[in-house]
Each structure stands twice: as structure tokens, then as C-alpha cells.
Amino acid sequence: GAVVSQHPSWVICKSGTSVKIECRSLDFQATTMFWYRQFPKQSLMLMATSNEGSKATYEQGVEKDKFLINHASLTLSTLTVTSAHPEDSSFYICSSPKGGSIVSFFGQGTRLTVV
Amino acid sequence: RKEVEQDPGPFNVPEGATVAFNCTYSNSASQSFFWYRQDCRKEPKLLMSVYSSGNEDGRFTAQLNRASQYISLLIRDSKLSDSATYLCVVNAAGNQFYFGTGTSLTVIP
Numbered sequence: 001g002a003v004v005s006q007h008p009s010w011v012i013c014k015s016g017t018s019v020k021i022e023c024r025s026l027d028f029q030a031t032t033m034f035w036y037r038q039f040p041k042q043s044l045m046l047m048a049t050s051n052e053g054s055k056a057t058y059e060q061g062v063e064k065d066k067f068l069i070n071h072a073s074l075t076l077s078t079l080t081v082t083s084a085h086p087e088d089s090s091f092y093i094c095s096s097p098k099g100g101s102i103v104s105f106f107g108q109g110t111r112l113t114v115v
Numbered sequence: 116r117k118e119v120e121q122d123p124g125p126f127n128v129p130e131g132a133t134v135a136f137n138c139t140y141s142n143s144a145s146q147s148f149f150w151y152r153q154d155c156r157k158e159p160k161l162l163m164s165v166y167s168s169g170n171e172d173g174r175f176t177a178q179l180n181r182a183s184q185y186i187s188l189l190i191r192d193s194k195l196s197d198s199a200t201y202l203c204v205v206n207a208a209g210n211q212f213y214f215g216t217g218t219s220l221t222v223i224p
Contacts, residue, residue: 006158034212041123043202043216044159093158102147102206106158 003027006094006107013084013114021079021110023094030096033077034104035069038091050077084114118142119205121215129223132193136218138203139185147206148179150188152199153217159202162188193222 005024013019023033031052036044048064050056050071058064068080077096081088093109121138128134140148148165163170165177165186176189186203200217207213 044214046212091156103149103161103164104204104212106160109156109158111156 003098003105004030004094004096004107006110008110009108010111011113013112015085015114016083018080018082019084019112021081021092021094021112023077023079023096023107025075025096025098028096028098029074030077031074032096033071034095035067035077035079036093036095038093038109044093047079052077081112084112086114089113118207118213119203119215121203121218123216123218125219125221127221127223128193130193130195132222133189133191134193134220135187135189136201136203136220137185137187138205138215139183140203140205140213141184142205142207143181143184145184145205145207148177148186149204149206150175150177150186151202151204153202154199162201190220193220195222195224198222 003026007022033050035047037047038044046059047062048056048058048069050069052071052074056069071077091109091111095104095106097104119140150162151159152162153159163172163177165179169178174191178187198221200219202217203215205213
């Protein structure tokens with residue numbers, strides 16, 4: 001079964017609105033959560049790394065004011081796409097290493113379409 | 116240069132065929148290596164970790180060549196259900212993971 005639960009699995013929103021994506025670790029404490037974006041036929045691209053209780057670290061070229069990340073608890077991290085535009089349409093996915101393992105487990109992904 | 120480079124394919128093979136994918140990485144200090152499988156519009160799922168001595172899991176064999184900085188995945192006796200995108204993932208240091216672009220495999224009846 002899933003160890004990282006991500007919601008929603010798909011969302012369609014109007015341009016200019018904000019969308020929140022949640023990732024929950026189900027049976028472990030997710031100290032670190034990675035947020036990725038994947039455009040069609042491209043690789044997963046790391047957007048940011050969030051650590052519980054501290055500010056997220058964003059990759060170069062990712063606007064922190066547009067992609068708000070909150071990791072207030074050890075089981076929940078959220079990504080909010082603010083003022084979404086059609087070019088933000090993509091597959092967003094989170095992952096977290098479970099416990100002391102180096103293996104990352106992924107959420108189910110969120111397919112965002114901005115119209 | 117990309118951290119991880121992978122032939123995107125597509126690879127179209129008949130059922131029962133053997134197919135191999137390679138993936139090269141640029142950081143010689145990379146510590147851990149993985150193959151993930153991603154089905155269309157789904158999240159990647161761990162297929163297998165890659166150990167220095169090579170490892171096998173059923174029809175799947177993973178190899179690591181540190182000297183040449185590449186990892187490989189061999190699939191024997193391909194099944195229709197093996198059709199997917201295979202991602203190589205390299206853990207460079209700490210929590211830094213780098214993904215290949217994925218190799219698309221289609222197994223044809």
C-alpha cells in the first residue's frame with residue numbers, strides 16, 4: 001500500500017486561482033519531502049526540498065513566492081501553486097525517504113490543468 | 116552536462132525478448148543507485164536498488180560500473196506488463212536525488 005498519500009490526484013482550475021496539493025506520510029515521519037514537477041515526456045525535475053519546521057529550499061529557477069511550501073508537521077507537507085497560469089499545468093509529485101532508508105517513496109502525483 | 120543521462124528510447128521489443136537499458140551519471144561521488152518504473156500518468160515506483168556487486172530480482176538484473184559511471188538494467192523474457200518508462204535515479208549526496216529522463220519500453224505481443 002501507499003506510504004505517501006497525495007491529494008488531489010487531478011485538478012482543473014481557472015487561470016489566476018491558487019491550488020493546494022497535500023502529501024501525507026502514512027506510516028512514518030517524513031522529516032524531508034521533495035517536490036517534483038514533470039512535463040510530458042520529460043524527467044522529474046526537483047522543485048524544492050522541504051524540511052519539517054523550517055523553510056523550504058528551492059531549486060534555481062523555481063519561484064518561491066509562486067510555489068509555496070509548508071511542512072508544519074512530520075506527516076504533512078503542502079505545495080500551493082499561487083496565481084496559477086496555463087504554463088503551470090503539469091504533473092506534480094512529492095516523495096520522501098522513509099525512516100533512515102535512502103529509498104524515496106512517491107505520492108500518487110497531482111495532474112494540474114490550468115485553463 | 117546533466118547529472119544523469121539516459122537513452123529515452125522508445126524501445127519496442129517482442130514478448131520474450133531481452134532488453135537492456137543504460138544510464139550514466141556525472142558525479143563520481145554518487146552513493147546510491149536505483150531503477151524506478153513509472154507507468155503512464157502514475158507515480159514512479161521502486162523497481163530495484165543497484166548494488167556494487169550487481170543484483171538480480173527474477174527477470175531483472177541491475178549492474179553498477181563505478182569506473183565508467185554507469186548503471187544498467189537487464190530485463191529477460193519480456194512480458195507485456197513490463198511496458199512502462201524506466202527511470203534511473205542517482206543519490207549524489209545526502210538527500211540529493213537526480214533522475215534520468217526515463218527510457219520508454221513497449222513490449223509487443
